Amino acid sequence: MYRVDLNCDLGESFGHYSIGMDSKVIQIVSSVNIACGAHAGDPLVMERTVKAARLSGVAVGAHPGYPDLQGFGRRNMGLSPKEAAAYVTYQVGALQAFCRQQGITMQHVKPHGALYNTAAKNQDLAYAIAEAVNAIDPTLILMGLAGSESIKAAKAVGLRTAEEVFADRAYEEDGSLRARTKPDAMIEDEEEAVRRVVRMIKEGRVTAVTGKDIPIKADSICVHGDGEKALLFVKKIREALTAENIRIAPLGN
Amino acid sequence: MYRVDLNCDLGESFGHYSIGMDSKVIQIVSSVNIACGAHAGDPLVMERTVKAARLSGVAVGAHPGYPDLQGFGRRNMGLSPKEAAAYVTYQVGALQAFCRQQGITMQHVKPHGALYNTAAKNQDLAYAIAEAVNAIDPTLILMGLAGSESIKAAKAVGLRTAEEVFADRAYEEDGSLRARTKPDAMIEDEEEAVRRVVRMIKEGRVTAVTGKDIPIKADSICVHGDGEKALLFVKKIREALTAENIRIAPLGN
Amino acid sequence: MYRVDLNCDLGESFGHYSIGMDSKVIQIVSSVNIACGAHAGDPLVMERTVKAARLSGVAVGAHPGYPDLQGFGRRNMGLSPKEAAAYVTYQVGALQAFCRQQGITMQHVKPHGALYNTAAKNQDLAYAIAEAVNAIDPTLILMGLAGSESIKAAKAVGLRTAEEVFADRAYEEDGSLRARTKPDAMIEDEEEAVRRVVRMIKEGRVTAVTGKDIPIKADSICVHGDGEKALLFVKKIREALTAENIRIAPLGN
């Protein structure tokens, strides 16, 4: 039987600022990536988000990002791989403490935003992150863009990996995401988006923006909980997966 | 045979800013309290300080403080006990990740500055911190002002404790430190300071500022590495302790 | 003819985080207090908020707060008066630059949250802030709690003042706001709240929580734009003031 993980970023509120429909989306995914206080989140938000994850029975991942709250971790920063790895270590550790307090084990680490995108292409950064995560706990799973340098580096250092795919994004022939600044970057038609995801899981293939079919591994699908429309799309994906006999479950064993 | 721990704050540099004679003082103490990125320290500093502690064979403790770099954690902040406990959890976890990368186990947690002083007097804050630390790892030792609410709360929740004493500070009759704003707050005479410490360890007593003898437990002595004079004083204490057959060792078992 | 200012906090969004119904409330007040990047706001938010104020024709004030984004400036911080004054100077100056870019003159300075509350009671802090503002620009108006130390200090250093009153808060006999932690702190009945405000403006009196009438000066009424209910209440106040022949206008001359 086929299976796949549904993951969503969570715990992105900060102090007085609240964003995301965390309490709703947590009910319909299998894994969550929790912000760790650098690009979003704070200790109180992390504490209650980890607790909510435990109560909802979803698997927890750390979602470390660049130390840039004003830019929400989406602006590139000229950190050396060594610096970036130390920031990742810091954030993963901080979230692990809340996991231990809740009696749960962290499942995975998924870098956020600009860090995710840069690590997907930059081998040195990808290795530095993978080695840092491996040195913290070799049972952690590294989640990254399917087929990217992040995944290759994680495998090379001996970590388990979760290759992540996007339902609503177009792919280039080399497996990278088509930049949002280019035309046809988004899959606007929800039915098509769902069909593409099902095919990625069952056939391991997706049609690139050029029309050519490329191989892709889909361990986890990235979904969003930042609005009613996003939630409805997650439900549509869930229904399609169920109808196709694809089991939705965390990455675990 | 008597024994005592010598502890020193370490890893207080930040980015381009360097303070403390870390590489020297680490050679002459038995435990270090490493800043965790809130009031001082950053991920790179934490990484290299934990590594230095491993190489020097000193025991590592987390030194969480208020999130106030500009005030170096010395300004009070009106955090609720729940908030303060979450910040402590965050910081302890962050440092633990670097400890795991180095293959060492964190020995203790010692709150810093205004957080230390407030927890010493405020039962609610002391309990919130003790419970947070216990929930992260019940084998951690809570270091706090000898006889204070911090120590009482830690014992009440079942944590091991390390009662900390100060060689160069005067005590009030209730065992609290005499405020620096008052006269006679500091023990200026180094010989007297050393004699007081030896007596605290061997007799469990110290003479308060009023002249009255009070009981005190000395598991660890707080020393400083922020200048040549401070380093010389640590060496003087070490020599006196050795001459008195008091073994200097981490808190361990 | 009577006149009064209606003021509202504005520009409290930060980076990716958006709060407040700024574009709506700005249409129905006469002055706005714009966050200056310490407890809320950031340079981009400040830039567009000052521009919106110019376009709406409302007067602009700086709203400096403690440097505590996580606590939204509502947590007390143990800053010395000298430190607090330097932080106020910094923030006022930052906002003034955006005002100059828009070709408008800053009307007033109103400290935020815990800084506002502490300055209302603490003479040293009140003086330090008043002197700092006066040294930046002696034509600035200092807005503070009616009858408080903030107002007294501002008058003493020669600044013009705006005494601020609250429609929905109960007052103690000494003119201070009744703490929210106590019963009867809020005026729940909107009709009563409006009647109280009108009386403060026309008679210069308000009934304290004890039942005793006390004198109060109402130069400006604090209103909120953080939700539909709040906006409706502002409109209700506006209508009542208009019906009572009280002109709503900025503080100016």
Place this chain on the structure above:
Amino acid sequence: MYRVDLNCDLGESFGHYSIGMDSKVIQIVSSVNIACGAHAGDPLVMERTVKAARLSGVAVGAHPGYPDLQGFGRRNMGLSPKEAAAYVTYQVGALQAFCRQQGITMQHVKPHGALYNTAAKNQDLAYAIAEAVNAIDPTLILMGLAGSESIKAAKAVGLRTAEEVFADRAYEEDGSLRARTKPDAMIEDEEEAVRRVVRMIKEGRVTAVTGKDIPIKADSICVHGDGEKALLFVKKIREALTAENIRIAPLGN
């Protein structure tokens, strides 16, 4: 008679962290660039540095940088020109408030570190900064790398400019600084460094790393005050300039 400005970065301490020999170098330069709380400096440091500049009679400039204290403003950040310009506005305004308190007028604005280097090459960023500074106060002088996009943009928007040269750095044929990562990036021989500076001022030429002579305008020489060696070099430059009948003076009129 020839004249030139000697400028130095100042006020880079932060909270408990102290760097730079500010009180010494301020005696031997004619202009200072004061950090504005983003990459370095804080409100108290800014206050006392502006005061020291007034007492020493040196001209004051703002030294805005990327909001990255951990990286000291030396790491690139993917800010849009609009974002960067808003951050510059914020920081310039903050420092201006301290200038007004001291009764002095800000002379110039010199971006710091990665912002300086990027603006020197990136026309969009250079224009955004120049326009922001011009909109704050058109009498401000924009200091930037001699011949760079920063200078061109400032001239285009109508600002006065100060073209800055470096005594100890090699130049490429296009007038850019040779990257420190390349060989021969530094002029190690102090005598040669001094001769080069004198020639830049008197002849308006410098020998590029290729051996070819290129034109260069030297309105201000960048010097450092971060150690005894740096201070001695500044004194050596001063003596050489005096011997060559070159007057050292602020940029002013």
